[in-house]
Amino acid sequence: MMKTLEVDLGNRSYPIYIGTDLIDQPELFNACEKATSIYIVTNTTVAPLYSERLTKTLEKFGKPVRIIALPDGESYKDWKNLQLIFDDLLKFGADRQTMLVALGGGVIGDMTGFAAASFMRGIRFIQVPTTLLAQVDSSVGGKTGINHPLGKNMIGAFHQPVAVIADLNTLKTLPPRELSAGLAEVVKHGAIADAQFLDWIEANAKALLACDTDAMGHAVLRSCEIKSAVVSADEREGGIRATLNFGHTFGHAIEAGMGYGEWLHGEAVGCGMVLGADLSCRLKRISKADVERLTKIIHSMNLPIVPPKFGVKRYMELMQVDKKTEGGQIRYVILEKIGKAQIESAPDALVKETLSATGAA
Template sequence: MGAGKTTVGRILARRLGKRFVDSDHEIEARTGASIPWIFEIEGEPSFRRREAEMIRELTAQSGIVLATGGGAILNPDNRAYLKQRGIVIYLRASVDSILQRTSHDKNRPLLQTANPRERLEELTAQREPLYREIADLVIDTGKPNVNTMVHAILQQLGALGARKRRAQRMRKHSGKNMSDAMQATEANQLQRLDVALGERSYPILIGENIYSDPDLLAPYVNGQQAVIVSNTTVAPLYLQGLQQALEGMGKQVHSVILPDGEAYKDWPHLMQIFDAMLGAQCERKATLLALGGGVVGDMTGFAAACYMRGVPFIQIPTTLLAQVDSSVGGKTGINHPMGKNMLGAFYQPRLVLADTATLASLPQRELSAGLAEVIKYGAVLDAAFFDWLEQNIDALLQRDVDAMTYAILRSCQIKADVVARDEREGGLRAVLNFGHTFGHAIEAGLGYGVWLHGEAVGCGMVLAADLSCRLGKIDQASAQRVRALVAAAGLPTRAPDLGADWLKWMMVDKKNEGGAIKFILMQELGRPWIGSVPDEALQATLSACSQAVG
């Protein structure tokens, strides 16, 4: 509810030359009664029966754009009719957005409660899996305006048609001998959402076996030159497939293979990218493609921001951490011996391709490190998602495709919403650094690469939750839930004892102001708090949550 289905549906119908129908409006027209009246006099079960009859009738028609009520998918027959008879577009909105849009609307019976936020969170937890089950397209509603949203839908409808045509070609040419990879690509349901930044907006595409899909790449590689940046671990697995796809599009392809690891995220290795581009006489329309984890993505983005004062680049993240965090939002940069990510730029990619199939080759330790960033989103921005993670952590560790796809999608949705409202970390975006103040100190104090970034962040979240509890912002049970989920993900919950160096490294943080350390903490699960803290509380947390190194 409140996602804008009626408004978007009318415009979409006009653009497609179809008739618009709203199932709720049809029910009101035929009964002569309003939806709130039906709920009050007849009850919700009676309304749902009328709704099911209406959807069965309307989905049998052709040439229409149908907007359903938000609860229509609760009926399995409705879900079947919608999925089998049409293309289902799910307009996803955050609880905060829905509250803002419906705060003065008295025509929504399910929100006429003392605590509409709590009710919306309950409805989201109940309905979200069903929306995902039947949706062909997922559209994030946090865009600048309705026309931008409709444009995104039309683009996705075009991409969906292209994928179906490609599948038909594969069946025609391959027949019964079609490879497993082709079958997986054909069957895969591509998920898409957009980071809404005006003229710098870009899509995030999530699916299996998509990293070298020419239909998905072609609209975003406009020049004749393409430079792939990868590392010694990822290149042997995926470089050839991507290179062949680009060459098949008629591109001149060059590659830069960097050593693997956080220790190489520095100026000398950044220069290797510049050297290769200059050596190949790359022009301003050359496209950089980051094929790898967070280090490769950060360095490629920084190189793209600097080369000829800016060339286009594409993120193709191959680790979970990069897919849910570092590839999204435009933060690029390298480390300095005195601080992590202290040199860099905000520079947005043209496209993010998150291929879940690449996670099959990810070591278990790297998978756990990525889950730290996933947990972060739930801990400070989405309590319902945190609940879901507690229930599904085993499935994620076992790399269940459906669970992993949803975790990536939801994480990207949360981050995209924050980035759209605060691209350059002027305020709100700082909440995405929950656990990072402690985590960056651990990484720098031990030496980059000793702990993985996600391991340090996971442990940092445990410290941040403990500190939140000591300040009376959350209860002990909430702090324990954070610790338990971090541990269940296979991440460390005890920090190395850095002694006096804790403050030294925490002071080197871009969020700090006026010489004071600025912490991202919790005021309850799903809600962040930002500010400075008393030294005695900080020291108590460091003492309680640290252990001797060695």
């Protein structure tokens, strides 16, 4: 089974392949034909699982294939580990025609993408996302970067991959916590853009949690369709793309406040959506029933729905530094209704109510 989807970005357009056993199919990696060398960037958890198979696939292009394995986890998404990629590229003579292949989750994809964006001012890369979060979200759209001690993804670039290859089989080895974290972004896509898809998610929660291939295939495909349509319309997040950050203003505050790596990104986003929905209700857009339903769906995916109790002051501080602020004003993604979102600022008083009501303060 394989489905192909095109992200339409003019001369930077690229295909997303979704299916089973894709990492064994050299023809999907055809962009490597013009490469002088190929570097698989992965982490020490994923490497033993798939790097040998992927190496075998890539060696068919007759170019040197090397593996760079970074430590695993969000806490390593920093300059120090990015530098390890540059060190190896330079040590082994990579050049402007070198291809990077990101094999792993969102951290590996973001770091590899930023390495590709910055190495010699830009080389090509392919995304091979092996986590659900990366398949439904971070591998698509060209956002790349690393964290700064004062904020998540503060340093980065927009740099589109030349292909995304989402092998559903790799999800079978995911720890349940990581699977749930990915489902948070799937729920998000329904919540902000497609009420019918949210109905489907609600009805198929069990199949998704069991990582059923058909259900997962549909969830990944529909998520990529929604995300790539938004990205095509607004690549650099001047407008509508920011709605993809639903749950992220609160979520980033949770991640930063806990220390990166304590909560998974998807867990923080899941919980952040509970707060975002509550705030949308206080702004009189969606009903209490909508909030309860969304909270229940998030909960059904085994995601946390009660935020850490940092208190109002700390949350406001943490959100202040988020990239979504403008002139000091925090910007929130607000649900107009289930399936439709927009960006706006909100009165601090209402935000405080949300923080209190949800247990954050």
